[in-house]
Each structure stands twice: as C-alpha cells, then as structure tokens.
Amino acid sequence: MNEFNQxxxxxxxxxxxxxxxxxxxxxxxxxxxxxxxxxxxxVVALPLGLALGHFGRGGGLVVLVSxxxxxxxxxxxxxxxxxxxxxxxxxxxxxxALAIFAIPPLLANAYTGLREVDPEVREAARGMGLxxxxxLWRVELPLAVPYIAAGFRTAAVQVVATTSLAALxxxxxxxxxxxxxxxxxxxxxxxxVLAGGFLIIALALLVExxxxxxxxxxxxxxxxxxxxxxxxxxxxxxxx
Amino acid sequence: xxxxxxxxxxxxxxxxxWFSWQFxxxxxxxxxxxxxxxxxxxxxAVLVASLVAIPLAVIAYWYRPxxxxxxxxxxxxxxxxxxxxFAFLAPFIGIGRITVxxxxxxxxxxxxxxxxxxxxxxxPEDVLDAARGMGYxxxxxLLRIELPLALPGILxxxxxxxxxxxxxTTVGVLVGHGGLGQLIFYGFxxxxxxxxxxxxxxxxxxxxxxxxxxxxxxxxxxxxARGSRA
Numbered sequence: 001m002n003e004f005n006q007x008x009x010x011x012x013x014x015x016x017x018x019x020x021x022x023x024x025x026x027x028x029x030x031x032x033x034x035x036x037x038x039x040x041x042x043v044v045a046l047p048l049g050l051a052l053g054h055f056g057r058g059g060g061l062v063v064l065v066s067x068x069x070x071x072x073x074x075x076x077x078x079x080x081x082x083x084x085x086x087x088x089x090x091x092x093x094x095x096x097a098l099a100i101f102a103i104p105p106l107l108a109n110a111y112t113g114l115r116e117v118d119p120e121v122r123e124a125a126r127g128m129g130l131x132x133x134x135x136l137w138r139v140e141l142p143l144a145v146p147y148i149a150a151g152f153r154t155a156a157v158q159v160v161a162t163t164s165l166a167a168l169x170x171x172x173x174x175x176x177x178x179x180x181x182x183x184x185x186x187x188x189x190x191x192x193v194l195a196g197g198f199l200i201i202a203l204a205l206l207v208e209x210x211x212x213x214x215x216x217x218x219x220x221x222x223x224x225x226x227x228x229x230x231x232x233x234x235x236x237x238x239x240x
Numbered sequence: 241x242x243x244x245x246x247x248x249x250x251x252x253x254x255x256x257x258w259f260s261w262q263f264x265x266x267x268x269x270x271x272x273x274x275x276x277x278x279x280x281x282x283x284x285a286v287l288v289a290s291l292v293a294i295p296l297a298v299i300a301y302w303y304r305p306x307x308x309x310x311x312x313x314x315x316x317x318x319x320x321x322x323x324x325x326f327a328f329l330a331p332f333i334g335i336g337r338i339t340v341x342x343x344x345x346x347x348x349x350x351x352x353x354x355x356x357x358x359x360x361x362x363x364p365e366d367v368l369d370a371a372r373g374m375g376y377x378x379x380x381x382l383l384r385i386e387l388p389l390a391l392p393g394i395l396x397x398x399x400x401x402x403x404x405x406x407x408x409t410t411v412g413v414l415v416g417h418g419g420l421g422q423l424i425f426y427g428f429x430x431x432x433x434x435x436x437x438x439x440x441x442x443x444x445x446x447x448x449x450x451x452x453x454x455x456x457x458x459x460x461x462x463x464x465a466r467g468s469r470a
Contacts, residue, residue: 003331070403071447073410075421076440079428083436161321165411168323169428178327182414190331197327201320208319 006191007198023177023199029091030173030203034160036095041102041155046148049107053114053144054136062111066104074101074162078169094163094171101162102155109151113144146219153211160207164200174200260434267435271423275442278419281412282405282450285341289348290398296349297356297394298382307357314350322347322411330415340412347408348401355400359393360386392465395458399451406447420446 010016017023052058077100081093117140125139167175177196181189216224264271300310325343333339363386371381387394410421418425420439427435459466 067403070400071407071444071451073407073421073424073440073443075410075413075418076424076436076443079424079436080433080440083428083431083433157319161319161324164321164323168413168425175323178323178414181327182330186331186335193327194331197324200324200327204319204321204324205316 003186003190003194007194008191010191010195011198021176023174026172026174026176027199027203030160030163033091033094033098033163033166033171033173034156037098037159037163038102038152038156040095040099041106041159042152044099045103045106046110049110050114050136050141050144053111054132054140056115059111059115062108066108069101069104072100074098074165075168077101078166078171082169082171089170091172094166094169094173097171098159098162098166102159105154105158106148106151109147109154110144113147113151114140116147117143142220143223146215146223149215149218153208153215156211157204157208161200161204174203256431256433258433258437263434264438271438271442274420274423274439275446277417278406278409278421278443279446281337281340281344281409281417281419282402282446285344285348285405285409286398286402288341289345289352289401292345293349293352293397294356294394297353297360298387300353300357301360301386302378310353311357314353317346317350322408323414326411326414335415337417339415340409340417343411344405344408348405351401351404352394352397355397356390356394359390359396362393363389388462391462392458395454395462399454399458402450402454403447406443406450410443419443 015022019025049062052062074097077097078094081087081097082089084093087093087096121139121143122135125135130138163171163173164175164178166173167179174196177199178193181192181194181196183189184192186193296310300307322343325346326339329339329342333342367385367389368381371385376384409419410424412418413421413425416422420443423439424436427433427439
C-alpha cells in the first residue's frame with residue numbers, strides 16, 4: 001500500500017495541481033482535445049448517419065466502419081497523425097486521430113435511430129403531405145433523439161478515455177501524469193502513476209454519469225420507458 | 241518518457257517513407273518477435289477470459305439477482321480507460337507481461353460475459369419448456385440446449401473481444417510489453433514512419449485474420465445456423 005499513500009500525498013500537493021503543466025492545465029487540455037474531437041466526429045458522422053438512415057441505404061458501410069476502427073490500435077493513429085507533414089506534433093494531431101474513434105458510435109446510432117422509426121409513422125407523415133426534409137426534421141429526427149443521445153454519450157466517454165493515450169504520442173492531456181510517472185520508474189513515480197489513474201478514471205466516470213443525465217433529459221418523456229436498453233453499446237462495445 | 245523533446249529532425253529529411261521493404265527486410269527478426277508476442281498475448285488473454293466469462297455468464301443466467309451487479313460491474317470496467325487500468329495494475333503487479341495480460345483479460349472478460357448472457361437469454365422459452373417436459377435436468381439443459389443455442393452469441397463476444405484485444409495490446413508499451421505497439425512507440429520516438437506503418441498494418445491484419453479464423457470456427461461448430469446466416 002506504499003504506492004497508495006504516495007498517490008494520496010501526490011494528489012494532496014497543491015503545486016501538482018496549479019503548476020504550469022500541472023493537473024489543472026492538463027485537465028483543460030484533456031477536455032479541449034475531447035470536445036474538439038467529439039465535435040469533429042459529430043460534424044462528420046451525424047449528417048452522414050442521418051442521410052444513410054433517411055434513405056435506408058449503406059447499413060453495410062456503417063457496420064464496416066465500426067468493425068474496421070475496432071481493429072485499428074488507437075496508439076497507431078495517435079502516432080501516425082503527428083508524422084504527417086501537414087499536421088505536425090501537437091494537439092491538432094490528437095484531435096484528428098481521436099475524432100476517428102468518435103465517428104463509429106455516432107454514425108451507427110444516427111443510422112439505427114432513423115431506421116427504427118416505425119414505418120407506419122413514416123406512412124402517416126407522407127400521407128399528411130410532408131416533404132422529405134420535413135419528414136426528416138419533424139418526424140424522424142425527434143424520434144431518433146434517444147439513439148443519437150446514446151451515441152453521443154458513447155462517443156464522448158470513449159474519446160475522454162482514449163485521450164489519455166495521447167500522452168504516449170506527445171499529444172498532452174491527463175495521460176501525461178501516468179506517462180511521466182512511468183518515466184520516473186515505479187519506485188519513485190509509482191504514486192504519481194496511481195494518482196494519474198485515479199484522475200482519469202474519475203473524469204471518465206464523471207463524463208459518463210453527466211451524459212447519462214443529459215441523455216435522460218433530452219429524451220422526450222413518452223420515449224423514456226420504452227428506451228431502457230442502450231443500443232449504442234451493441235453498436236460499438238469497445239473503447240480505447 | 242516525455243516525448244515532447246523528441247527531435248523533429250527527420251521532418252524535412254527526404255528519406256522517411258511510410259513503407260520500406262528495406263526496413264522490413266533488415267528488421268524481420270524484431271518484427272516477427274513483436275508479432276509473436278502480440279499474438280500470444282491476445283490468444284492467452286482471450287482464452288483465459290473465455291474460460292472465466294462463460295461460467296460467469298451461466299451463473300448470472302441461473303441466478304437472476306446476480307445479472308444486474310455483473311452487468312453493472314462490466315459497465316464500469318468498460319468506462320475505465322486502458323491507460324488508467326494499466327496504471328492501476330502496474331504498481332501492484334509490477335512491470336511486465338503479466339500486467340498486460342491481466343488488463344487484457346479484464347476487458348475481454350467484460351465483452352464475452354455481456355454477449356454470452358445475451359445469447360443465453362435469447363433461448364426461447366418454449367424450447368426450455370419442451371426440454372423440461374422431456375425430463376432434462378438443469379445441467380443437461382445447459383449443456384445440450386442452452387449453451388448450443390447461445391453459441392452464436394458467445395462466439396460474437398469472443399470475436400469482438402479478440403479484435404479489441406489485438407488493438408488494446410498496443411497499450412502494453414506502458415509496461416514494456418506491447419507487442420507491435422512497442423514498434424509503433426519506438427517508431428514515434430525515432431520519428432521513423434516506416435516502423436509505425438509496418439507495425440500498424442501488421443496489427444490490423446492480425447486482428448482481421450483472427451476474426452476470420454473465429455468466424456470460420458463458428459460456422460464449423462454451428463452447422464445448423466449456416467442456412468439462416470447466409
């Protein structure tokens with residue numbers, strides 16, 4: 001339990017929090033990378049998923065994307081992007097790399113959400129004279145919100161978790177604490193390694209819990225009962 | 241291990257290709273060694289995880305009150321980032337192969353339990369009724385009816401776990417046993433593209449290959465499902 005005490009001591013040192021490059025700095029960087037990556041993922045995946053779902057095509061593509069990204073090691077993508085000449089080492093590379101891993105859950109859930117809309121509802125909407133856009137905007141999208149929210153939550157949790165790996169490829173974030181701790185060797189840096197683990201797990205659970213709440217709030221009340229399971233987990237049951 | 245100070249000297253150097261036969265040829269021993277470590281870590285992790293996960297799923301299936309806690313626990317584990325998990329294991333287990341293996345087993349375990357449980361729960365009630373009517377006991381029912389019918393679900397879980405484990409093994413670089421991840425990491429530090437790209441392609445191919453093997457194996461052991469799946 002020696003490391004355990006070391007970790008607590010390390011976390012109790014206010015300088016470790018406020019120093020330049022300390023916990024607060026790294027946390028801000030971590031959240032920035034996560035937010036940008038998820039945003040970028042949304043910009044790419046949501047229109048595509050909605051379009052594919054609306055027209056009922058490309059289900060195979062959605063499955064292919066999520067299967068293929070599962071096979072690609074995150075560390076590989078995080079290491080490749082900084083070595084592309086136009087990007088260079090730093091935050092941009094991390095954001096671009098992580099956005100790739102945000103896409104599959106968003107895409108799969110947007111697609112599934114639209115596909116799950118009751119055909120009779122579609123029929124009724126068409127009967128009322130709604131155009132394709134109106135149907136998407138007023139009927140399909142609202143009904144797909146629970147799925148899209150679940151996809152967003154999965155993507156965000158996944159990215160906030162994976163961002164910790166960015167430290168291994170000079171991308172920054174809270175993983176730096178662990179990486180530096182290992183660099184010191186476990187006898188000296190063991191406490192720091194453990195403390196970094198604590199912080200990252202706490203952040204991941206916090207994001208997961210917070211977004212679960214958001215997901216509940218944005219889900220229209222009548223849909224809450226029927227939507228108990230989390231289809232997102234089936235679509236992309238994998239992280240890091 | 242800070243990488244911020246790794247020199248960017250090869251940036252404008254002309255000879256930093258993304259792929260080089262010369263590199264593969266000159267380093268084939270190291271490449272093969274890394275591949276071997278990667279494959280053996282994956283195989284061991286998935287094997288151990290399957291041996292633990294399937295009985296666990298059966299327990300959760302038999303004793304319904306345990307289903308909730310087991311699924312909740314695996315849900316929490318799912319949220320824990322791999323880097324943090326290894327950071328937690330390393331100070332207690334030490335730095336080495338076994339640390340990577342324990343981490344990989346935990347993640348694979350979670351995926352297989354979930355899918356096996358889904359498979360078991362999908363066994364139709366009337367089939368179970370018929371089995372009961374024929375005088376099957378609990379174990380006979382499990383071995384002859386429930387497990388065979390849940391096999392597609394279990395295999396899906398094993399395939400998912402295998403592909404994810406191949407990708408995840410690279411995080412083992414943290415404790416010096418990342419298989420191909422080791423090469424990716426060294427390549428990044430040395431700013432050498434071919435090393436990263438070669439190791440990445442090898443990892444992806446390994447994942448897809450294992451997936452195909454398991455898919456074939458699955459078809460072999462579930463001949464009754466072939467018609468419906470095609």
